[in-house]
Amino acid sequence: MPDPTVPPGCLTRSEGETEGLAAALASELEPGAVVLLSGGLGAGKTAFVRGLARGLGIEPGEVSSPTFGLVHEHAGGRLPLFHADLYRLSQVEAADVGLDDERMTSGVLAVEWPERLSRDVPGALRVRFEILDETSRQLTFDGPWPARPHSIR
Ligand SMILES: Nc1ncnc2c1ncn2[C@@H]1O[C@H](COP(=O)(O)OP(=O)(O)O)[C@@H](O)[C@H]1O
Ligand SMILES: [Mg+2]
DSSP: OOOTTSOSEEEESSHHHHHHHHHHHHTTOOTTOEEEEEOOTTSSHHHHHHHHHHHHTOOGGGOOOOOTTOEEEEOSSSSOEEEEEOTTOSSBOGGGGTTTOGGGGGSEEEEESGGGBSSOOTTOEEEEEEEEETTEEEEEEESOSSOOOOOOO
């Protein structure tokens, strides 16, 4: 039976709304949570990660598009936030980009372009972004809400 607390979808009408939704989610997340963010360029994935940062009590201005191949770590909040963007990669093993690092289990891991991963991440919360128009995005959630602790290994 679907979990009644899981919003199956959500329409946001501004970048701020997307951030706010993510910030609300962040307050529910536990160490080891993995959030996978799918959608085209400009869909709002990084905006969502900024919201996660804000919700965790991290300065959201720190969050930008991560450098190719690197996992950015943001400390100073309730939990550390790890942020990876796999856009420029072709198929990769999670281990090749350090997503299996022991440290990830202590915080929240947000991954843009998770389709690049060669294997599924069981237990992750998936958020799919669709661009409806200039300021509207349809977000669809799949998986546990909030994402339950687990490791990407
Ligand atoms: N409802 C919305 N949610 C998120 N971003 C939005 C929305 N409407 C417009 N935007 C704009 O879309 C862009 C999203 O950029 P970004 O978060 O970097 O996308 P991605 O990481 O998916 O490539 C920003 O310029 C933002 O201002
Ligand atoms: Mg991005």
